[in-house]
Amino acid sequence: MRKVISNRAAVAPDNVPSSSSKPRSVRVPAIGEFGWIWVGLVLLFVISLAVAPGTLSRGSILAMLPFAGILAIVATGQTLVIQQRGLDMSAIGMVSLAGVVMARTGFAFDSLGLAVVFTVGVCAIVGVINGTLVSRLAITPLVATLAVNALLVGSVRSLTGSVPVNVPTIMQTISHAQLIGLPANVLIAFAFVVTAWVITRKTAVGRQFVAVGVNPRAAEAAGVRVLWYRIGAYVASAVCFSAAGMLLAGFIGSASQTSGNDYLLPAIAAVVVGGTPFTGGKGSVIASAVAALFMAQLGQLVLALGAGDSVQLLVQACAILLATLIRHLPTALRTFRRFKQ
Template sequence: MRHVPTRNQAEAVQRLPHPAGALPSPRKLPAIGEFSWIWIGLVLLFVISALVAPGTMTRGSILAMLPFAGILAIVATGQTLVIQQRGLDMSAVGMVSLAGVLMARTGFGFDSIVLAAVFTVAVGALVGMINGALVSRVAITPLVATLAVNALLIGVVRSLTGNVPVNVPPIMQTISHAQYLGLPANVLFAVVFVVAAWIITRKTSIGRRFVAVGVNPRAAEAAGVRVLKYQIGAYVASAVCFSAAGMLLAGFIGSASASSGNDYLMPAIAAVVVGGTPFTGGKGSVIASAVAALFMAQLGQMVLALGAGTSVQLLVQACAILLATTVRYLPSAVKTLRSMKR
């Protein structure tokens, strides 16, 4: 009969001294998650900013940067959801601009900012359904489909405004410039969007099916999941995020125009990449994308404080994306090299 040591005997054996020449097995350091690198990068960026551009670390500078970081985080949240479905939404520019214009016009027309916001979000959801249908039903490449829709949206905005900025209702300006608990309102709105997206995608059965569709649509469909619903739903969710960001941006600036959303396409995609969400679908983290949005906003402010021009800012963004991608795949590359040596 096989003897099974008791718990006390096992603990006693573990306390025995190791034989001569034998070394205890080294304890492994806790592995850094694939979406955790951005937190380290954000801390390093703030340290570097304090050293090379201390003016960007004052309370006034941070409070001036946070509203735009919050808007970028909302756009990045929508873009993350689409990329998790192996897509890409290039209509962010047009949707952000159109949302600001619609909110401004309907806010004065309805004499109610609530009705204006509801109408704007509804239009955004309709645009998202069009994007999703073109990609999922008509099988047009996401890049081509959303670029075409973006061109259409820009044309609508120019028709509505005549290429002249539109004033925003004062109540929307008050909301966007308000502060609660010492934080700009835009940041709190961003927290609401990010947390809601995180709960839905990580803590619900809908989210589990959403991730399954992103990982392998055919396998998910074979398992009885309505793939089309989740693929189109991702574009609807992204368009709603873009609409909210457009309204907050217009309220913060005080006007809306056809060029309002120009700065919220590539930085949002960069935030998703820097946050660690891969373009292969399935895996993703809206929280990491939101933190990366803060990273990108602070990076831009630091570079601007150093006197760099637009071209240098774009170069720095490109380097940040390249560095983030390298760091993400560095552990797997090291493991591959070690296995080859063996």
């Protein structure tokens, strides 16, 4: 009996392949849903170099970066709101209001520091109003923030009489300053983006913030103060909008009711192109900031080719559709393969 068992164990069947003979599948490294924007940015610069090399000259880049930095700040605030399944359409009025209030209080207080603090405080109050309308009164974010935006635009018109307001010289100096070869607006935008990234990714508050965006009911059941985080997202976006409005007014040299017109749809486009979904929770302020640079360079490329504003809007729409398609393409391919099997 022992002899039979030992003989059976000693003989290995020929039809069983060894582990070493199995073909190894080569896996392509995953870029990630927030990594595609880096690929798109590199491709855009390559295309710009081939089609319109003048857009990559030092003068063109230095002229584009300040506006890209301002757009990145607005996109950062918009990203935080979208992570809470919201949307802040009051960016136009908030950017315009911040520039006007800073200009008026700067001359009235004879102190830029007091003017900046006062402006941020006013915009933060508007953020609380937005967050309360959405979170407490359950008004759709689109409707609530559009209504607030109309009030803000009307207030700016009343303050200015539809006439641009001059900005204190010191604010203009700050907005046009350069440090280590980069415009000050870019460095300030970098500080905003890094601060938001550290808070949302490296702190307990940030983890709770993401949890509220993913599933508010589960977060509330776990003891998280959901209302605070929802309102806080709108307050944070208001602070970002106020900073962008003050920097824009300083860079242009004046503030008016139309200052923020170019910073609503491009900012939302930057968030979408960066990969932040509207389903809440997940998001990347860094990807949104990179997408802001992408949108700014794309606009400069279109203008360099002689296209008008309508074509620029069309290109922005195509960029949004392409970014959405690329982000959902891997999931669609996996679903197709499962269906095929």
